Amino acid sequence: xxxxxxxxxxxxxxxxxxxxxxxxxxxxxxxxxxxxxxxxxxxxxxxxxxxxxxxxxxxxxxxxxxxxxxxxxxxxxxxxxxxxxxxxxxxxxxxxxxxxxxxxxxxxxxxxxxxxxxxxxxxxxxxxxxxxxxxxxxxxxxxxxxxxxxxxxxxxxxxxxxxxxxxxxxxxxxxxxxxxxxxxxxxxxxxxxxxxxxxxxxxxxxxxxxxxxxxxxxxxxxxxxxxxxxxxxxxxxxxxxxxxxxxxxxxxxxxxxxxxxxxxxxxxxx
Ligand SMILES: C[S@@+](CC[C@H](N)C(=O)[O-])C[C@H]1O[C@@H](n2cnc3c(N)ncnc32)[C@H](O)[C@@H]1O
Numbered sequence: 001x002x003x004x005x006x007x008x009x010x011x012x013x014x015x016x017x018x019x020x021x022x023x024x025x026x027x028x029x030x031x032x033x034x035x036x037x038x039x040x041x042x043x044x045x046x047x048x049x050x051x052x053x054x055x056x057x058x059x060x061x062x063x064x065x066x067x068x069x070x071x072x073x074x075x076x077x078x079x080x081x082x083x084x085x086x087x088x089x090x091x092x093x094x095x096x097x098x099x100x101x102x103x104x105x106x107x108x109x110x111x112x113x114x115x116x117x118x119x120x121x122x123x124x125x126x127x128x129x130x131x132x133x134x135x136x137x138x139x140x141x142x143x144x145x146x147x148x149x150x151x152x153x154x155x156x157x158x159x160x161x162x163x164x165x166x167x168x169x170x171x172x173x174x175x176x177x178x179x180x181x182x183x184x185x186x187x188x189x190x191x192x193x194x195x196x197x198x199x200x201x202x203x204x205x206x207x208x209x210x211x212x213x214x215x216x217x218x219x220x221x222x223x224x225x226x227x228x229x230x231x232x233x234x235x236x237x238x239x240x241x242x243x244x245x246x247x248x249x250x251x252x253x254x255x256x257x258x259x260x261x262x263x264x265x266x267x268x269x270x
Contacts, residue, residue, distance in 0.1 A: 016049055
């Protein structure tokens, strides 16, 4: 479904990014699921496009302004950044559940021209394995800073699991590392939302991924996990910034994006 949206967004008249593989990965199955969600929450395509585009820009800033050379895609799913945004001297690590990762690798191996070697694949079941240990076992250098892209994952995790992972990231990674993740507001997780939004919540539950976590103020949690530089962005700001417009009817009420680091990044970070 996510790939179907990335494929559509790549066809916008003024696209925010280009994903040449998304349509093939999505196939008709992905597009069909996306259409079912469209009917329940029409802004989904725009929201997803903004999320992908903003995190893509962070990859560029991390590499160009912060001299980061390790990009970790945590809970990678069908992420294609390693293929879309290759940079000389930069190593991508895709960390995911062994089953999801095997399925992804099987799909992309069949795509003509997909650079499967662009990422190092780190199979890790977060429930029983430590992602940092698994990363190190696969060549990740803890002594060097990294950008951690944790996209579309925390809303499906219990708070204890988010805290455990965030604490490990803050304590184990180089302090100049930056973690970026999107999250929903508290009322979204509690389903205390207008009917229009409730439909999208119940739809993802039907797909097998109930929303477990939401927060209107992620700063206390990230502080308690050890981060000392914390920023929150909302998707209305991102739509003004990246698309140059704001439409009341797609008002993003419950969608946020958080950035966190142990050490304040050098000037120039947004
Ligand atoms: C909704 S998908 C997001 C995928 C991708 N980051 C994106 O934005 O399209 C959630 C991801 O979390 C991963 N995940 C869920 N539970 C996990 C676990 N116990 N261990 C490792 N990964 C897990 C899934 O395999 C999946 O790739």
